[in-house]
Each structure stands twice: as structure tokens, then as C-alpha cells.
Amino acid sequence: MLPITRLWLDGLRDFAAEHRRTSPPLAAGGPAEQAAERMILGAQLSTWLTGFEDVLACRGAWLAEADAAGAGDPDPAIVVTTSATGIPLVDALTAAGSLPARSLACRVVAATEREYRLWCIRQPDGHHHRHVNVWNWIKTRVPRQRQIEFQRHPLGPGEAYWLHRAGIAGAGAADRRDCHLWKWTGRQAALLAAFIEERGVATLGGPTET
Secondary structure (H helix, E strand, C coil): CCHHHHHHHHHHHHHHHHHHHHCCCCCCCCHHHHHHHHHHHHHHHHHHHHCHHHHHHHHHHHHHHHCCCCCCCCCCEEEEEECCCCHHHHHHHHHCCCCCCHHHHCCEEEECHHHHHHHHHHCCCCCCCCEEEEEEEEECCCCHHHHHHHCCCCCCCCCEEEEEEEEEECCHHHCEEEEEEEEECCCCEEEEECCCCCCCCCEECEECCC
């Protein structure tokens, strides 16, 4: 990891920690909803982070082809943007030694989407020279005006849509952008459709809250 990348990573860690002291992120829903969210996010995180060496190999090939100036770090910070429920999952996964290399675990930092965006305003890295962004979070409160997109999957009384958004940016051919449609029944989460296409969702690595 280049010194400038280490400074960027440590700066984000400090910024996120301070931001949480003044504006702590709150987990949505009751205990059952939070448990279901942990299950979905944890499965995604474990799958992606344990296989992240392949993602970094794709980044290396991308840098070799596209980064003529040599500005990109082949050993980038790995920023996992997630929800209040997801942050402890990232911390637990890296602390448990589940990642393929100790050097990889020390480069992972968890942040909320807001923390990440505010940091990128202060210390821009729009070309992903210093980091790869992995996003993995669930929108559990989908606005009524957006629900027409999902009319092929009608809800029953008391049920609600969940949008699980996951993706990678800054890794060349390994970049991806996924969204899976779930419903919360009031007792459990059920997958309605995998890999749906959302309309009009903007991006800075991950999608905005829409």
C-alpha cells in the first residue's frame, strides 16, 4: 500500500469514528428485522470478502491497461459502505481472520454511505486510485411512489419491500452493480427477485438513497 493510500485510509477511519460519535447511525426496525438484515448482509459480505484476491487481480489488470500515469495503487484501501447493522459484521469478519490474507484485513474499513460520501468530498478519489468501494446495504423503507416498479411482485397485508443493493467499483472487470428485491413479511425476509434493474439510480461508487 502506497503511503498516500495509507493516509487516505487512516483518515477515513478517523473521520468515520468521529462522525459516529456525533451522529451515530441507527439500525432500522425491530430485533426480528435487524436479524434478517444481518443474515442477508452477512452472507453477501462473507462471499465477496473471502474471494477478494480475485477482485484485486482484476484491478491489477485494469491498472496495467488503463493507468498510464501509474497513479493507481495496486494494494488499495477496501471501503465497505453499509448500514448501521452491517458495520459490526464487517468488523467481525476482518477481526476473525476470515479473510485470505492478514494484509487484506488491515486494509478494510466499514463506513456508512454518508460517511463515505462526506469523506470523498474532503479527500476526492473519484478515479479509485487509492480505494475499491464495496457497497452492501438494504433499503428497508421503499417510498410508495417507487413501488410501481415492483408490481409484478404484489405484497400482502402488512408486508414491505426491501432493496438489497450490492456492488463493487474500482476493480476494472470485477466492477458490478446488483440489486435484489426482497419482502419483509412481518416475521421473515423472503427473496422475490434477484438481479433486478432499478430506474434512475445515480452513483458515486454505490447508489444514492432513492
